[in-house]
Amino acid sequence: xxxxxxxxxxxxxxxxxxxxxxxxxxxxxxxxxxxxxxxxxxxxxxxxxxxxxxxxxxxxxxxxxxxxxxxxxxxxxxxxxxxxxxxxxxxxxxxxxxxxxxxxxxxxxxxxxxxxxxxxxxxxxxxxxxxxxxxxxxxxxxxxxxxxxxxxxxxxxxxxxxxxxxxxxxxxxxxxxxxxxxxxxxxxxxxxxxxxxxxxxxxxxxxxxxxxxxxxxxxxxxxxxxxxxxxxxxxxxxxxxxxxxxxxxxxxxxxxxxxxxxxxxxxxxxxxxxxxxxxxxxxxxxxxxxxxxxxxxxxxxxxxxxxxxxxxxxxxxxxxxxxxxxxxxxxxxxxxxxxxxxxxxxxxxxxxxxxxxxxxxxxxxxxxxxxxxxxxxxxxxxxxxxxxxxxxxxxxxxxxxxxxxxxxxxxxxxxxxxxxxxxxxxxxxxxxxxxxxxxxxxxxxxxxxxxxxxxxxxxxxxxxxxxxxxxxxxxxxxxxxxxxxxxxxxxxxxxxxxxxxxxxxxxxxxxxxxxxxxxxxxxxxxxxxxxxxxxxxxxxxxxxxxxxxxxxxxxxxxxxxxxxxxxxxxxxxxxxxxxxxxxxxxxxxxxxxxxxxxxxxxxxxxxxxxxxxxxxxxxxxxxxxxxxxxxxxxxxxxxxxxxxxxxxxxxxxxxxxxxxxxxxxxxxxxxxxxxxxxxxxxxxxxxxxxxxxxxxxxxxxxxxxxxxxxxxxxxxxxxxxxxxxxxxxxxx
Numbered sequence: 131x132x133x134x135x136x137x138x139x140x141x142x143x144x145x146x147x148x149x150x151x152x153x154x155x156x157x158x159x160x161x162x163x164x165x166x167x168x169x170x171x172x173x174x175x176x177x178x179x180x181x182x183x184x185x186x187x188x189x190x191x192x193x194x195x196x197x198x199x200x201x202x203x204x205x206x207x208x209x210x211x212x213x214x215x216x217x218x219x220x221x222x223x224x225x226x227x228x229x230x231x232x233x234x235x236x237x238x239x240x241x242x243x244x245x246x247x248x249x250x251x252x253x254x255x256x257x258x259x260x261x262x263x264x265x266x267x268x269x270x271x272x273x274x275x276x277x278x279x280x281x282x283x284x285x286x287x288x289x290x291x292x293x294x295x296x297x298x299x300x301x302x303x304x305x306x307x308x309x310x311x312x313x314x315x316x317x318x319x320x321x322x323x324x325x326x327x328x329x330x331x332x333x334x335x336x337x338x339x340x341x342x343x344x345x346x347x348x349x350x351x352x353x354x355x356x357x358x359x360x361x362x363x364x365x366x367x368x369x370x371x372x373x374x375x376x377x378x379x380x381x382x383x384x385x386x387x388x389x390x391x392x393x394x395x396x397x398x399x400x401x402x403x404x405x406x407x408x409x410x411x412x413x414x415x416x417x418x419x420x421x422x423x424x425x426x427x428x429x430x431x432x433x434x435x436x437x438x439x440x441x442x443x444x445x446x447x448x449x450x451x452x453x454x455x456x457x458x459x460x461x462x463x464x465x466x467x468x469x470x471x472x473x474x475x476x477x478x479x480x481x482x483x484x485x486x487x488x489x490x491x492x493x494x495x496x497x498x499x500x501x502x503x504x505x506x507x508x509x510x511x512x513x514x515x516x517x518x519x520x521x522x523x524x525x526x527x528x529x530x531x532x533x534x535x536x537x538x539x540x541x542x543x544x545x546x547x548x549x550x551x552x553x554x555x556x557x558x559x560x561x562x563x564x565x566x567x568x569x570x571x572x573x574x575x576x577x578x579x580x581x582x583x584x585x586x587x588x589x590x591x592x593x594x595x596x597x598x599x600x601x602x603x604x605x606x607x608x609x610x611x612x613x614x615x616x617x618x619x620x621x622x623x624x625x626x627x628x629x630x631x632x633x634x635x636x637x638x639x640x641x642x643x644x645x646x647x648x649x650x651x652x653x654x655x656x657x658x659x660x661x662x663x664x665x666x667x668x669x670x671x672x673x674x675x676x677x678x679x680x681x682x683x684x685x686x687x688x689x690x691x692x693x694x695x696x697x698x699x700x701x702x703x704x705x706x707x708x709x710x711x712x713x714x715x716x717x718x719x720x721x722x723x724x725x726x727x728x729x730x731x732x733x734x735x736x737x738x739x740x741x742x743x744x745x746x747x748x749x750x751x752x753x754x755x756x757x758x759x760x761x762x763x764x765x766x767x768x769x770x771x772x773x774x775x776x777x778x779x780x781x782x783x784x785x786x787x788x789x790x791x792x793x794x795x796x797x798x799x800x801x802x803x804x805x806x807x808x809x810x811x812x813x814x815x816x817x818x819x820x821x822x823x824x825x826x827x828x829x830x831x832x833x834x835x836x837x838x839x840x841x842x843x844x845x846x847x848x849x850x851x852x853x854x855x856x857x858x859x860x861x862x
């Protein structure tokens with residue numbers, strides 16, 4: 131049973147092409163072996179991929195030898211199979227990867243290509259750049275046909291849009307070798323059956339061939355035979371610029387129609403009725419190089435095809451010429467230029483004469499023209515390696531291109547491979563590197579980890595706010611305001627307020643203006659409380675800034691925040707009527723007490739200050755007593771000292787203590803009814819104290835006045851005598 135299953139699968143595989151090491155995909159051309167009612171080729175053409183290397187994309191031309199409908203086309207298929215084997219190495223010919231033949235099928239495996247007709251429909255345009263792309267394609271076909279005629283000593287015999295294919299590099303390649311014969315020994319059997327080919331009857335051919343058929347081929351010279359392809363080339367060019375016309379009219383070929391003026395006169399000579407007057411393909415190519423083919427795009431294309439023979443300096447000159455081109459064919463850069471750029475970059479060991487950085491810039495400038503798959507496998511490894519190189523020119527190139535290439539990298543690649551190398555630029559001594567590194571933060575802020583953003587990047591930005599270059603300080607604030615949305619919410623407001631406030635003190639005017647704009651852009655991150663406590667106090671000094679521009683911006687931003695505060699205040703609840711009345715009553719009580727006590731408090735304070743001269747504390751009284759005892763140890767002195775001491779401690783000191791206790795007591799200030807009694811009590815106490823003081827002074831015995839003597843052992847070094855007491859009495 132297993133044997134039968136394997137046999138059936140093998141048979142089906144041989145019929146569907148699965149016996150070859152390629153997986154067939156979409157069919158792009160319907161051949162004579164298909165179910166199409168109007169086949170336009172001998173071959174069924176498929177997109178395919180290699181089983182051994184899935185990334186290798188190819189095109190498979192398949193011919194079924196066992197199909198009854200294909201029997202009359204076997205001769206053409208085998209002719210093409212054999213001719214491509216011998217002629218495919220010529221420039222401009224379809225690039226063949228492999229040939230496979232078995233009992234049932236013929237396979238021609240080429241580079242991945244598309245039929246020209248489908249490409250023209252996709253790129254139909256009347257713009258000048260489109261004309262140049264068409265001229266480039268015509269130049270490539272003309273050059274391939276010239277090599278086939280001259281170096282290959284062959285004629286194509288069936289040149290048309292159906293025999294031209296476009297590869298992934300956008301190059302037009304010559305195929306359709308079913309009628310190719312050697313001009314030295316033309317195969318008359320093939321040529322005699324030319325009208326059996328699909329679409330051959332719908333194509334316009336040279337008039338001499340239509341009239342004489344095989345007789346002309348057998349009698350014509352080599353030059354005349356080659357001019358058969360020249361006429362077909364003229365028809366082909368006309369059809370390219372009039373791709374919307376399905377069936378060409380031979381009578382209208384001499385009319386310029388949509389042909390460019392520089393090309394029309396040459397095409398007219400290609401289509402001349404007389405073979406002797408008609409251009410050969412080589413003559414047309416030479417004439418066109420002086421006129422219609424004299425274009426920068428064609429010049430670059432020629433040089434690129436010769437890159438492997440050029441030195442590094444010459445390659446760089448060719449690569450730099452790409453900047454002069456408005457448009458390149460689809461895929462031309464990706465498949466034709468990029469491999470050479472990468473190969474040249476990797477061949478250089480250092481960035482001598484900035485060659486590596488120039489190559490890297492050319493690669494990164496056109497990443498938008500690359501397929502994502504191509505970037506992943508070819509460009510990404512190169513970029514990651516370049517970030518590790520300690521060269522400033524390369525680092526500047528990478529940082530300036532980061533916004534355009536960052537989407538091609540996964541977050542883990544940015545965090546683990548790019549970020550550690552990128553942040554080293556913050557500490558670079560070159561200001562351009564620091565500034566470029568700062569700007570690159572905008573591209574990676576949403577892709578780095580929380581720790582990398584809120585710890586590492588903010589730490590470096592805080593340092594850059596003190597940078598000696600004012601432009602870097604300004605850009606730091608701008609960058610900070612743009613990445614604020616990715617910062618940790620718990621610390622964001624504090625960080626922004628601190629950084630913006632510091633920038634408002636920067637002597638560089640643009641830095642202060644940027645800070646105000648940053649405050650404006652970050653208003654959503656500040657709560658109303660923070661707006662009141664931190665933001666307005668930071669912006670307010672800028673209202674009187676020396677720069678009028680700063681003042682204008684400060685006023686606008688200040689009003690913006692003030693409006694936010696007012697709006698928040700309007701949403702706060704109103705106090706109840708009972709609370710309002712109670713607070714009003716308390717306020718009135720406080721004001722009333724202050725107005726009533728102001729004069730009496732002042733008077734009492736003055737009285738206390740006078741009494742203090744008589745010894746308002748125990749220490750003063752004891753000092754006087756000690757001094758007098760040393761000078762006159764009589765009983766009278768002792769009595770006087772005792773009397774003065776008693777007065778000082780009993781009367782005066784007790785009175786200040788009572789006043790202090792009254793000031794500190796809040797209950798007395800709560801009642802208006804106690805105020806009159808308090809005043810009367812204070813006045814009575816003041817009068818008693820004054821009388822007692824005068825009486826004590828009179829009772830003190832008078833002693834002779836003595837001069838002041840220094841007391842070596844006395845701490846105060848001062849002797850207070852009776853006349854001093856009289857002096858404080860007279861002053862009182």
